[in-house]
């Protein structure tokens with residue numbers, strides 16, 4: 358079973374972050390520039406939140422607030438669920454489904470070392486299943502040839 362570490366080896370370990378006092382507008386601009394759906398919020402002590410497109414839609418747009426004057430700290434999710442590199446991709450999928458999350462920062466020894474999204478997890482699980490189907494097809498074909 359593929360681990361978070363193996364997934365990060367393939368997709369890379371860059372994490373785009375903002376500080377709690379950044380404006381929501383600047384966070385959205387970074388998300389648009391980098392083509393990502395969430396930014397991790399960090400301060401001097403480490404991770405202090407995560408802000409996603411969903412936080413913006415529900416806590417800024419629906420409340421009639423302005424993204425140019427609202428700081429990220431006012432709308433970010435403060436209780437951030439994280440995973441370790443030695444956890445499996447299947448565990449992440451279960452966590453994302455159960456908690457309805459689309460992004461999981463990866464933390465090792467208290468350090469932010471990556472981030473995985475629901476898209477990364479689905480892609481990894483699909484490619485694992487394709488590999489298994491290929492192996493089974495090869496096995497079945499080999500078996501047929503030996504029998505004829």
Ligand SMILES: NC(=O)c1ccc[n+]([C@@H]2O[C@H](COP(=O)([O-])OP(=O)(O)OC[C@H]3O[C@@H](n4cnc5c(N)ncnc54)[C@H](O)[C@@H]3O)[C@@H](O)[C@H]2O)c1
Pocket residue numbers: 368371372373374392393394395396397459460472473474475476477480
């Ligand atoms: N085929 C692929 O390789 C692949 C992988 C992931 C996502 N996607 C597609 O992208 C779209 C949106 O994906 P999503 O909902 O999973 O989330 P997303 O748009 O937030 O994630 C897109 C990619 O950016 C990375 N990312 C997200 N936030 C980041 C951050 N703060 N710092 C650094 N990297 C960050 C993710 O790990 C992922 O690889 C979907 O259409 C999905 O199918 C494709």
